[in-house]
Amino acid sequence: MEQNNLYQITVNRRQLELIARCLEDISRFAAGQPELHHTVETLLANHDDSCEKRDEIEAHLLAIKKIIYPELSDHASYGYDGGGQRDPIRKNMIGNTYQIYREILHFLAVKDRQNNVYNSVTLPSGNLGPIKVKEIPLCTTVQDCELAVQETEKKAIKAFDMYLRNYLQLEVTEERYSTLMNDFKDTMRALCSIGKSES
Missing domain, CATH: 1.10.287 (Helix Hairpins)
Known part of the structure; x- marks a missing residue:
């Protein structure tokens, strides 16, 4: 982690999860997985016609993907670190957002002793380095x-x-x-x- 100009944000558990899910949507979108799963699921949670709306939204998002990545097929993507993406801005956008959301989910999985994919360490990606997540005590003395x-x-x-x-x-x-x-x-x-x- 770069040691210059470090910052700390204090959030509760639900805010931490929200940050992770929003960044996961962005990272996957940038990598060529345009579904925005968490965002769309939340926006349609209280709508009876959510299935029809979800299908329509996914169709529009897929069309956007084809504009950005005409070289990718419908189900292809560049992976968590940008894979073979030659544009360094796009590659780092994918990798840097992955680095943040994945480390948050890894921290929560270890803390809660969950047996899932997030138990494994966050792999290197992007150009900004890893982040550090820790739980702060409510009182120190x-x-x-x-x-x-x-x-x-x-x-x-x-x-x-x-x-x-x-x-x-x-x-x-x-x-x-x-x-x-x-x-x-x-x-x-x-x-x-x-x-x-x-x-």
Whole structure:
């Protein structure tokens, strides 16, 4: 990995998967596999006529492929690293996008102990080098963890307060409300104490 001008993006699991799938669609499209599978499947997820629309979309995407790569047959492509593609811009576009999405999926497969094709290492491709994916801890020190627990406790108590007042709509006295809130606070503090003792 080139060590100059390195950047870090913090995302959650679903955002990481979204990045990987979008880049996979682009990488495959650039290599001559124009289906944009993940994108099209998502866009048509709530449509009853998705099969008909998917067929029509694939026909148009195939026509675009023939404009870009007239030398390729309908089911041919240049592979993950651009293969025999002579245009260096196209070759690197294929390889660089592969490098990113494939390493993300490899990281997730290893983390989740999945038995699939992504268990194997990401092969070299493109001209930008490999990327590094790692899981960051929510807190790095004991003090950070205690602050995170306190913040979670506050949010839970606030949410329970809103639940009692707005959603449950119980006809309770202020004394009964205070009792319910105090019981919930005691429960939360007990749970937080257990969490801290186990960490």
